[in-house]
Amino acid sequence: MNSPSPCPSEPLRHLPQQARSRQRFNQILEAAAEIFDEVGYEAATTEAIAIRANTSIGSLYRFFTDKSAILYALAEKYTEQMQELFAEVFSPDAVHLPLAVVISQSVDAFEHFYLTQPGYRVVFAQTQFSPELQAIDKRLDYEIALKLNEFFALRQPQLEPARRKLITLVSVKAASSLQLFSFSEDEAFRQQVVAETKNLLIGYLQPFFPDPDTE
Amino acid sequence: MNSPSPCPSEPLRHLPQQARSRQRFNQILEAAAEIFDEVGYEAATTEAIAIRANTSIGSLYRFFTDKSAILYALAEKYTEQMQELFAEVFSPDAVHLPLAVVISQSVDAFEHFYLTQPGYRVVFAQTQFSPELQAIDKRLDYEIALKLNEFFALRQPQLEPARRKLITLVSVKAASSLQLFSFSEDEAFRQQVVAETKNLLIGYLQPFFPDPDTE
Amino acid sequence: MNSPSPCPSEPLRHLPQQARSRQRFNQILEAAAEIFDEVGYEAATTEAIAIRANTSIGSLYRFFTDKSAILYALAEKYTEQMQELFAEVFSPDAVHLPLAVVISQSVDAFEHFYLTQPGYRVVFAQTQFSPELQAIDKRLDYEIALKLNEFFALRQPQLEPARRKLITLVSVKAASSLQLFSFSEDEAFRQQVVAETKNLLIGYLQPFFPDPDTE
Amino acid sequence: MNSPSPCPSEPLRHLPQQARSRQRFNQILEAAAEIFDEVGYEAATTEAIAIRANTSIGSLYRFFTDKSAILYALAEKYTEQMQELFAEVFSPDAVHLPLAVVISQSVDAFEHFYLTQPGYRVVFAQTQFSPELQAIDKRLDYEIALKLNEFFALRQPQLEPARRKLITLVSVKAASSLQLFSFSEDEAFRQQVVAETKNLLIGYLQPFFPDPDTE
DNA sequence: TATGAATGAGACTTCATTCAT
DNA sequence: GATGAATGAAGTCTCATTCAT
Numbered sequence: 001m002n003s004p005s006p007c008p009s010e011p012l013r014h015l016p017q018q019a020r021s022r023q024r025f026n027q028i029l030e031a032a033a034e035i036f037d038e039v040g041y042e043a044a045t046t047e048a049i050a051i052r053a054n055t056s057i058g059s060l061y062r063f064f065t066d067k068s069a070i071l072y073a074l075a076e077k078y079t080e081q082m083q084e085l086f087a088e089v090f091s092p093d094a095v096h097l098p099l100a101v102v103i104s105q106s107v108d109a110f111e112h113f114y115l116t117q118p119g120y121r122v123v124f125a126q127t128q129f130s131p132e133l134q135a136i137d138k139r140l141d142y143e144i145a146l147k148l149n150e151f152f153a154l155r156q157p158q159l160e161p162a163r164r165k166l167i168t169l170v171s172v173k174a175a176s177s178l179q180l181f182s183f184s185e186d187e188a189f190r191q192q193v194v195a196e197t198k199n200l201l202i203g204y205l206q207p208f209f210p211d212p213d214t215e
Numbered sequence: 216m217n218s219p220s221p222c223p224s225e226p227l228r229h230l231p232q233q234a235r236s237r238q239r240f241n242q243i244l245e246a247a248a249e250i251f252d253e254v255g256y257e258a259a260t261t262e263a264i265a266i267r268a269n270t271s272i273g274s275l276y277r278f279f280t281d282k283s284a285i286l287y288a289l290a291e292k293y294t295e296q297m298q299e300l301f302a303e304v305f306s307p308d309a310v311h312l313p314l315a316v317v318i319s320q321s322v323d324a325f326e327h328f329y330l331t332q333p334g335y336r337v338v339f340a341q342t343q344f345s346p347e348l349q350a351i352d353k354r355l356d357y358e359i360a361l362k363l364n365e366f367f368a369l370r371q372p373q374l375e376p377a378r379r380k381l382i383t384l385v386s387v388k389a390a391s392s393l394q395l396f397s398f399s400e401d402e403a404f405r406q407q408v409v410a411e412t413k414n415l416l417i418g419y420l421q422p423f424f425p426d427p428d429t430e
Numbered sequence: 431m432n433s434p435s436p437c438p439s440e441p442l443r444h445l446p447q448q449a450r451s452r453q454r455f456n457q458i459l460e461a462a463a464e465i466f467d468e469v470g471y472e473a474a475t476t477e478a479i480a481i482r483a484n485t486s487i488g489s490l491y492r493f494f495t496d497k498s499a500i501l502y503a504l505a506e507k508y509t510e511q512m513q514e515l516f517a518e519v520f521s522p523d524a525v526h527l528p529l530a531v532v533i534s535q536s537v538d539a540f541e542h543f544y545l546t547q548p549g550y551r552v553v554f555a556q557t558q559f560s561p562e563l564q565a566i567d568k569r570l571d572y573e574i575a576l577k578l579n580e581f582f583a584l585r586q587p588q589l590e591p592a593r594r595k596l597i598t599l600v601s602v603k604a605a606s607s608l609q610l611f612s613f614s615e616d617e618a619f620r621q622q623v624v625a626e627t628k629n630l631l632i633g634y635l636q637p638f639f640p641d642p643d644t645e
Numbered sequence: 646m647n648s649p650s651p652c653p654s655e656p657l658r659h660l661p662q663q664a665r666s667r668q669r670f671n672q673i674l675e676a677a678a679e680i681f682d683e684v685g686y687e688a689a690t691t692e693a694i695a696i697r698a699n700t701s702i703g704s705l706y707r708f709f710t711d712k713s714a715i716l717y718a719l720a721e722k723y724t725e726q727m728q729e730l731f732a733e734v735f736s737p738d739a740v741h742l743p744l745a746v747v748i749s750q751s752v753d754a755f756e757h758f759y760l761t762q763p764g765y766r767v768v769f770a771q772t773q774f775s776p777e778l779q780a781i782d783k784r785l786d787y788e789i790a791l792k793l794n795e796f797f798a799l800r801q802p803q804l805e806p807a808r809r810k811l812i813t814l815v816s817v818k819a820a821s822s823l824q825l826f827s828f829s830e831d832e833a834f835r836q837q838v839v840a841e842t843k844n845l846l847i848g849y850l851q852p853f854f855p856d857p858d859t860e
Numbered sequence: 861t862a863t864g865a866a867t868g869a870g871a872c873t874t875c876a877t878t879c880a881t
Numbered sequence: 882g883a884t885g886a887a888t889g890a891a892g893t894c895t896c897a898t899t900c901a902t
């Protein structure tokens with residue numbers, strides 16, 4: 001049918017401030033995440049989302065101008081959550097930890113996010129290929145990359161910023177794709193891929209950011 | 216509710232052998248690749264594909280049982296092309312080349328494929344997230360992984376096969392995702408990402424497959 | 431290739447209980463009856479039915495899963511109406527009436543039904559020849575046959591049940607076909623055929639069910 | 646889709662006189678009869694008919710202007726065959742046979758026709774309910790009725806012609822419907838219905854046409 | 861003359877979105 | 882504010898029919 005339309009200037013009709021509204025809003029978002037996860041974005045119907053959220057379509061459209069607005073809102077939410085998550089992982093305190101530890105922690109954090117936010121996979125998927133959603137994509141992964149970049153800047157200030165940014169982006173992209181891939185088979189497979197992802201990142205990043213205490 | 220349906224037992228109606236038919240068939244496939252690339256699978260309409268292919272819907276449906284059959288046929292085609300491509304890159308002759316060279320060549324080959332087969336991105340995208348298409352996915356990326364696996368088996372026979380397979384899969388996944396990502400901005404960016412992809416793979420794989428002449 | 435599909439497990443989407451819905455539902459049913467009557471089941475389009483019913487296709491599909499579901503619902507409705515009608519005609523009170531009177535009344539009742547329910551002809555027609563609809567057929571004509579059978583059982587208990595059932599079925603079939611036929615020309619013709627139908631039934635049934643008061 | 650269109654002024658393109666053509670024509674007619682019988686008129690595709698007839702659609706359309714033209718031609722053929730059949734059954738020689746014998750023979754003849762010409766059922770079915778085909782219907786059943794009428798005229802000349810015609814029509818209609826009905830279940834059922842059909846006709850016609858030798 | 865690839869009108873059906881209640 | 886019935890544009894697919902070869 002129709003790929004998510006370009007983000008309208010004001011996708012949300014109703015920045016909900018009342019407690020009641022806020023709750024309804026979140027219900028819808030959660031329902032959407034579930035249904036997107038189950039059947040994909042296109043196949044998800046607004047009616048199904050409304051029902052799952054224990055509301056009516058009418059109410060759904062009170063909050064969201066559009067089906068795509070739900071996707072955007074979800075992306076927004078995930079971005080915020082990610083920021084919080086990675087703010088912890090890449091805290092200035094971590095600057096002195098061995099790279100392997102930092103990478104392991106961040107991959108695990110990422111993994112935790114995937115596991116607890118099933119809808120994220122679909123939002124991410126959509127952003128990969130619908131040109132309209134590149135903007136979200138940027139915010140999703142780039143947000144992490146940003147944090148990581150800051151972290152690496154602290155750790156290896158002499159590395160040229162442009163190069164550092166590129167390395168960070170590539171790392172995040174590779175990691176997130178492998179994360180996604182890790183879910184394609186069973187649990188054992190997932191764990192193996194997660195472990196290998198850490199290896200991959202360490203192999204790639206170690207030369208750029210050798211552990212300070214290694215010498 | 217129209218994510219690609221499960222591959223019908225006989226998705227093609229008309230294995231085209233006449234030159235004329237063959238041409239029409241390829242026209243449709245090319246048109247589909249273009250349109251899938253432009254708007255994504257779901258948003259692509261069979262009518263638009265037919266028009267782009269300079270045919271009528273009727274003709275389109277003479278060849279394909281289904282909209283999804285086009286996707287499958289496209290995947291089939293890409294798989295074959297990939298096999299040929301990587302059969303060359305990972306030829307037994309290459310076993311003795313430095314790893315960096317092999318990786319560079321294969322990333323370049325992959326890049327070439329992406330550049331010349333725009334539809335591949337969408338087919339790949341679909342396979343990532345539509346459960347029905349996992350089978351294709353397997354064939355698409357796994358086909359490369361298979362070749363790569365054979366190559367590595369020759370190069371490092373003592374590495375445990377299960378581990379080797381995992382490493383191969385992870386490499387291919389990471390590479391293909393980064394390849395995809397490399398197209399998200401301008402040409403300069405693409406080249407930078409490509410170069411970085413090579414770095415990443417070398418960093419990851421070097422420990423497992425040290426160059427034979429290194430000693 | 432669209433003869434009525436097998437009755438879906440739940441052909442109705444929306445057992446309408448609200449007065450408003452109920453009305454809409456009946457509007458559609460009536461419109462369908464008219465259009466089926468005018469052009470036949472196959473040639474009737476769901477759009478035409480919706481328009482005739484002063485609704486939109488969307489609304490039509492809110493009530494019916496399928497085009498065929500309309501046919502089924504219509505058949506259901508006719509069956510119920512028939513049951514009521516013939517429950518009166520073949521009431522236990524009628525057991526002692528002369529056979530000619532009972533037959534005359536039932537043919538007239540049948541005629542009345544045909545006249546007031548034009549769609550019945552088409553539903554009946556479809557059931558005759560679409561194997562999928564045999565089940566409905568059974569209910570439509572067999573429902574009458576059932577009532578008639580009970581009636582005859584009271585009247586002539588010694589007649590072997592299997593035979594009685596056969597006689598009843600044959601009578602109903604013959605009568606309903608002649609009824610149908612009676613509409614193929616003008617009014618005068620119809621009345622003649624109706625009269626002759628009564629004769630035919632009396633001639634056939636009299637030997638089996640002589641009037642009790644004849645002695 | 647579309648009910649059979651009104652009989653075009655010249656439904657046949659090609660009254661085939663060459664032996665070769667004649668054969669092709671009959672092949673198509675037979676194939677159509679089979680397919681109509683199997684799936685009904687609407688669901689039968691011209692392509693399927695052509696394939697079954699071992700020809701191409703192009704050839705099919707060389708003989709028939711239209712899908713409906715096939716139905717008409719089939720009806721034509723059946724009408725001719727029926728005429729021949731009933732010309733024998735109701736030969737002047739039979740005028741002096743007991744009514745029960747004549748009826749039995751004609752019902753059997755009819756039954757034989759149904760059994761050997763499966764397509765007849767569908768043609769008959771279509772004619773019953775598609776207003777456009779009433780003309781064929783007339784020819785199909787009326788042709789028999791005509792023969793029967795002549796027969797009865799010989800047998801009971803004093804019966805008013807209009808009445809006689811009506812009686813004949815009613816008899817034929819009832820008989821043909823019951824015949825049709827007799828095929829709706831198993832073989833045993835069919836035979837029972839056939840026997841009962843004879844009873845019904847005898848009961849109806851005996852009063853009008855008492856056996857000459859009864860006195 | 862025979863073939864069958866090509867055509868495209870039109871059928872059925874879904875689902876995002878609106879709006880009267 | 883909430884509801885959900887109503888709407889209808891738009892998509893997929895079929896099949897009668899034509900016409901170039």
